[in-house]
Amino acid sequence: MLRDKVLKIMAVAMLGGVLLFTTACGSTKITASISAVSTEKGKVINENINIDKPYIKVNGNSIKLEGLSDENVQSKINNHIKYELEDYINLKVQDEKYIYDEFNKDDKDYEPKEVKVTTKSTYNKDNILSVVTHINTRESANYSYEIKNTYNIDLKTGQNIELDKLFKNKNYVDVIQKYVEDEIAKNPEDYNTSSVNNSLRRDYYLEKDNLVIVFKPGMIASYSKGNREFKIPIKSFGDDFSTDIKIESSAVIVDRKQIAIDDRSLKSIVNIPVIKDIKLNIEGVDYKEIQDNLNNLFEKEAMEFREEMYEDAKVAMEESEKIGYKLRPYVANVTFDEKYNKGNLLSIYTVYYTYTGGAHGNHQDVAYNVDLTNGKILKLNDIFKNEVDYKKVINDEINKQIREIQEQAKAEGISRGEKVEDIYLPHRGFKSIRDDHGFYFKDDSIVIYFDLYEIGPYAAGIIEFPIKISNIGDSLKDEYVIK
Incomplete structure (x- = not known):
């Protein structure tokens, strides 16, 4: 099961530029439109964010688009911006609620955390929309940190523009x-x-x-x-420089279902991908069945993960109470990111996160790569021609990138006056990919990713190596040569 593969990471994890806090439940919705700004492409609507709790105050704005001719594209853009911001706020609010309820509820001088959010459109012309979200979180009088998320979107397709x-x-x-x-x-x-x-x-x-x-x-x-x-x-x-870009439309609509639980033993927010409206049109293929099977798979694995954690949490809570120890609730969160959604391929990158006490949490990252012509979940060997030694092809590409990274690290170390033998060289733990190695499609590449600790310290996070399709295209089956 997914739970058995979970590996250690820091108590907070960065995903797609958004900082996710450990303890989470409940759901904060961004609403209350306050103004509209006319632009070349529809309207950018400012939406007020205002949360006032004894333990946290959140103020600022998000935005959404109105007036695009393609409502599916408009929904895709709005959801992408909204969901990332909601996830941060939901998790931060719930984390601070637990800390306040457990340790500070009777402190009349308690200073609530403060989160200020500023979202603005910086560019909106030539079918390109640039949006910047700036989040400043004040943890104390002497410490705050900032997160800046940038979005560059093709208004014709809703796709990200690299x-x-x-x-x-x-x-x-x-x-x-x-x-x-x-x-x-x-x-x-x-x-x-x-x-x-x-x-x-x-x-x-x-x-x-x-x-x-x-x-x-x-x-x-x-x-x-x-x-x-x-x-x-x-x-x-x-x-x-040119804004005359051509990006392929999405193959499917990816929405989400959110299920939250706030129990004395478990805090959880589970975000489940929901696939809608597969746009392929191959005669004899039942796309409704493919869509239903995928949605059932995503929900089944997410809920099994949460239920396993829930059962473990209840047992741990009961056992701790027997010995008079107050156990912090476990955490089980699921988040996902849409990495590729074009032609006949869909890549959904899912993070199954747990916290069961201690200095930091655990997570297992799983990429679901789907051939939409038949609904098959692809493994790495599936996309290569049968006669190709796919592990050697990938290993050679990764080793090439590692050599470049290490040469740069060596040059920087020497410039700082370090001895060559004392310079830290990243990724020295790499030997070979596994038979079942994780990967996903992104733009014109496949991205090979490594679990925490696999080839570096956990502080390095999930280490990734993007490999251009143009470098390995002759080794791939024709249907998986993306451009």
């Missing part, structure tokens, strides 16, 4: 690298590196005249310095 889609060739990589490194050189004391890798894809958002590159806390500066942003004038890219 950075490389905005450029005709790869010259932009060098432009970004030079600009960022030049800015770092102006104030080197503010950063922990003098160089950045030449990645094709980065967190970003668009403004009227700028491409804004975002580095998450800890990436190029100390965590305490928060997000680091670099506003690069779009004109710096010359004719290479």
Whole structure:
């Protein structure tokens, strides 16, 4: 069962840029529209967020779109932004409620936590919408932290726009690298590196005249310095920059069902993918049956996970009470992310999270890769031609990336004056992928991911290696060569 595969991680986990807190139940809905701003593409509606509890105060705004001609696309965009924000708020509220009820309820001078949310559209033209959500959480008078989520969306399809889609060739990589490194050189004391890798894809958002590159806390500066942003004038890219993008429409609509439990022994929010309206049209294929089977599978595995945790929690609570020990409620949360949804393929990445006491929680990540022509859940060997040694193909690609990562780490260590033998080289634990190794489709790549502790410390989180389809396309079956 999923529970038996759970591995240790930190008590808080970052998922898709959203910080998830451990103890969770209940459900906070973002409502109360307060104003509408007309834009080139429909209207951006501001929605007020206001939660006032003795243990937490949440204020600010979210947004949603109205007036798009395709209601399914509009719903996809709105749900993506809303669900991520709701998840953060729900989990934070419930975590603080438990701490307050257990330890601070009688403290008349207790200072509630404060969360301020600001969401705004920074770009809305040429069928592209950029949205930035900024969350500032004040834990105490002396400590707060920020989370910044960016969304860059194709208004024709509702799909995410990766950075490389905005450029005709790869010259932009060098432009970004030079600009960022030049800015770092102006104030080197503010950063922990003098160089950045030449990645094709980065967190970003668009403004009227700028491409804004975002580095998450800890990436190029100390965590305490928060997000680091670099506003690069779009004109710096010359004719290479283009908003004339072509992205394939979604193959299915992915919604969610949320089931919450707030019990003395278990706190849980379970988010279950719900598949609707498969858009393929192959004669003789019963898409309603495929859809129902997938939805039944997602719900069955999520609920079995929660019920197993519930039974364990009740037993643990009863046993602790027998010896006079007050046990903190267990936690069982399920979240998911839609990684790929085009053509005949769907990838849903699901995190099954538990907390049973101690310094940190556990989670097992499971990617469901579905061939929508038949409803089959694909394993890694299914997408490769029969005569191909798929493990060798993948291992070679991963080893190539690891060598590049380690060379960069070595160069940075030497620049800091470290001895070569003392420099930490990431991913030294990698030997080979497993027969049943986890993967998912994303854009024009397959992404191989490793469980916690598998090739690095748990602090490194889930380690991923994206492998371009163009590098291994000859080894794949034709139906799985995505572009």
